[in-house]
Amino acid sequence: MNLAAIRAIYVFEMQRFFRTLAQSVVSPVLSTSLYFVVFGAAIGSRIETVEGIPYGAFIVPGLIMLTVLTQATSNASFGIYFPKFIGTIDEILSAPLSFIEITIGFVGAAATKALFIGLIILVTAFFFVDLAILHPVWMLIFLILTCVSFALLGFIIGIWADNFEKLQLVPLLVITPLVFLGGSFYSISMLPPAWQTVTLFNPVVYLVSGFRWSFFGEADVAIGLSIAMILIFLALCLGTIWLIFRTGWKLRK
Amino acid sequence: MTDPIVSVRKLVKRYVNGFEALKGVDLDIAEGEILALLGPNGAGKTTLISAICGITTPTEGTITVGGHDTVRDFRAARALIGLVPQEINLEPFEPVASTVAFSRGLFGKPRDPRLIARVLDSLSLGDKATARVRELSGGMKRRVLIAKALSHEPRVLFLDEPTAGVDVELRRGMWEIVADLKRQGVTIILTTHYIEEAEAIADRIAVIDGGRILLVEEKAALMARMGQKVLHVALTSRLETVPETLSSYALSLSEDGHSLIYTYDTRAARTGVVRLLAAIDAAGLQVADVTTRESSLEEIFVGLTRHEPEGNVA
Numbered sequence: 001m002n003l004a005a006i007r008a009i010y011v012f013e014m015q016r017f018f019r020t021l022a023q024s025v026v027s028p029v030l031s032t033s034l035y036f037v038v039f040g041a042a043i044g045s046r047i048e049t050v051e052g053i054p055y056g057a058f059i060v061p062g063l064i065m066l067t068v069l070t071q072a073t074s075n076a077s078f079g080i081y082f083p084k085f086i087g088t089i090d091e092i093l094s095a096p097l098s099f100i101e102i103t104i105g106f107v108g109a110a111a112t113k114a115l116f117i118g119l120i121i122l123v124t125a126f127f128f129v130d131l132a133i134l135h136p137v138w139m140l141i142f143l144i145l146t147c148v149s150f151a152l153l154g155f156i157i158g159i160w161a162d163n164f165e166k167l168q169l170v171p172l173l174v175i176t177p178l179v180f181l182g183g184s185f186y187s188i189s190m191l192p193p194a195w196q197t198v199t200l201f202n203p204v205v206y207l208v209s210g211f212r213w214s215f216f217g218e219a220d221v222a223i224g225l226s227i228a229m230i231l232i233f234l235a236l237c238l239g240t241i242w243l244i245f246r247t248g249w250k251l252r253k
Numbered sequence: 254m255t256d257p258i259v260s261v262r263k264l265v266k267r268y269v270n271g272f273e274a275l276k277g278v279d280l281d282i283a284e285g286e287i288l289a290l291l292g293p294n295g296a297g298k299t300t301l302i303s304a305i306c307g308i309t310t311p312t313e314g315t316i317t318v319g320g321h322d323t324v325r326d327f328r329a330a331r332a333l334i335g336l337v338p339q340e341i342n343l344e345p346f347e348p349v350a351s352t353v354a355f356s357r358g359l360f361g362k363p364r365d366p367r368l369i370a371r372v373l374d375s376l377s378l379g380d381k382a383t384a385r386v387r388e389l390s391g392g393m394k395r396r397v398l399i400a401k402a403l404s405h406e407p408r409v410l411f412l413d414e415p416t417a418g419v420d421v422e423l424r425r426g427m428w429e430i431v432a433d434l435k436r437q438g439v440t441i442i443l444t445t446h447y448i449e450e451a452e453a454i455a456d457r458i459a460v461i462d463g464g465r466i467l468l469v470e471e472k473a474a475l476m477a478r479m480g481q482k483v484l485h486v487a488l489t490s491r492l493e494t495v496p497e498t499l500s501s502y503a504l505s506l507s508e509d510g511h512s513l514i515y516t517y518d519t520r521a522a523r524t525g526v527v528r529l530l531a532a533i534d535a536a537g538l539q540v541a542d543v544t545t546r547e548s549s550l551e552e553i554f555v556g557l558t559r560h561e562p563e564g565n566v567a
């Protein structure tokens with residue numbers, strides 16, 4: 001294992017992040033704040049509580065998930081796509097490191113960035129609503145697992161994409177709808193029964209539900225199921241990465 | 254040759270579009286030598302280098318570097334190699350020193366800011382260490398690429414057209430750097446379109462065309478073996494035409510009419526020089542001076558690659 005190489009990639013990516021810290025952090029914080037204002041204050045004043053939780057607080061876990069998912073995916077996909085695009089990938093391919101180290105470096109950095117932004121949003125949330133976290137350790141575990149899984153997904157997208165459109169397409173067409181329909185802003189039990197069933201095919205439901213449980217002890221689906229689902233998703237991403245690794249797909253000419 | 258440091262056997266590279274860029278290349282490179290790889294655009298130089306360095310996967314054949322197979326034992330093989338690519342691939346917003354340090358890290362070497370500073374200095378980039386890559390000129394960027402390759406102290410250095418777009422003075426500077434590396438025992442493989450460059454610094458010359466190695470030979474031996482010599486006979490008087498009595502020699506007259514030019518093959522058993530000089534004397538011409546010139550590598554090269562076998566267009 002070439003640890004120095006992992007470190008080099010990780011540090012390089014993080015430096016890029018911190019160089020553009022303002023852009024990286026301001027936009028997610030701003031948009032989350034807007035959600036709080038629109039959903040929490042405006043709509044929340046009419047909804048009162050969902051499953052005994054004030055609406056403003058109820059949406060916090062979903063909002064954090066929304067941001068973390070998109071950030072992890074886009075950071076990782078861009079992180080590997082950019083070197084492909086400008087050609088610096090050649091240097092990485094010619095270095096004495098395997099695909100495993102490349103993946104750990106890029107995915108690790110993207111997950112860290114997403115985690116960082118997720119925590120900032122959590123802090124921001126305290127300014128808007130009264131919030132207590134029931135299971136802080138589980139909260140962190142869920143957050144980290146989510147960051148890593150979706151960074152892996154983003155990494156796969158970044159390797160697959162051979163133009164900027166494809167790079168944007170998957171997050172836009174798949175991830176955003178999944179997150180919005182994943183129970184970020186409502187409880188699954190508020191939907192008609194037929195839609196409840198459909199919703200159970202959406203993996204994000206399990207993430208948001210489990211994450212919300214770590215805050216309030218309330219969940220749409222059993223917590224064990226949430227954990228199982230996220231681990232399955234993680235395993236799927238790792239499996240895909242392994243396949244790519246085996247075939248050298250789209251990285252080496 | 255004692256154990257070659259780089260050994261390429263029956264290397265075939267077929268790209269996904271079916272194009273065969275390398276058609277069975279065999280090449281041994283000795284430790285410590287400078288090999289110049291010459292060939293027209295699209296000959297397969299970059300493809301060959303990319304296959305050795307691990308950027309493209311060979312379709313068939315084997316490559317070893319320092320005795321390590323580049324596929325099975327890629328870590329050990331690649332750790333020995335530095336590559337200066339033909340294309341300038343650099344992160345535009347990165348500071349120079351950090352992009353160079355990144356390369357060192359990629360190759361598994363511990364951080365060493367002093368070494369990085371030394372490498373940058375040796376390439377006259379010392380004052381650009383904190384500048385962003387995009388603030389540099391093209392020639393400076395090329396030197397950053399060299400710094401990246403040297404940052405991890407390779408034993409084999411590939412330079413893919415290192416002096417393209419580099420001014421004359423810098424080119425000489427680069428030749429000195431190459432000579433310096435050779436003194437440190439680094440093996441150097443360089444591609445170039447400047448034949449004078451190969452003539453100036455290479456120990457051996459390989460010519461590749463259409464995905465095949467046409468020739469690999471010591472530079473000196475190559476030039477002696479294939480070289481033609483040109484004999485200039487300067488005369489004290491001016492001639493309008495070559496005299497009748499000398500018509501049996503393939504002579505030409507210089508533009509000013511003051512010298513006779515005779516081209517001969519050094520490989521020939523009889524060069525005919527002595528008889529020619531006697532004939533000139535017999536024709537009553539006064540010889541002022543006689544000089545000979547070896548034909549350049551360029552003429553040899555053009556002669557070799559003139560007949561494009563398959564009419565490839567790069």
Ligand SMILES: Nc1ncnc2c1ncn2[C@@H]1O[C@H](COP(=O)(O)OP(=O)(O)OP(=O)(O)O)[C@@H](O)[C@H]1O
Pocket residue numbers: 253268269270272273274292293294295296297298299300301339565566567
């Ligand atoms: N990715 C690719 N897919 C298909 N064909 C390719 C690819 N890369 C190179 N080729 C072809 O392979 C041949 C050799 O290309 P290569 O880049 O090795 O040439 P070269 O000798 O380095 O030329 P130059 O002097 O122009 O740099 C060319 O005909 C080129 O069109």
Ligand SMILES: [Mg+2]
Pocket residue numbers: 298299300339413
């Ligand atoms: Mg080339």
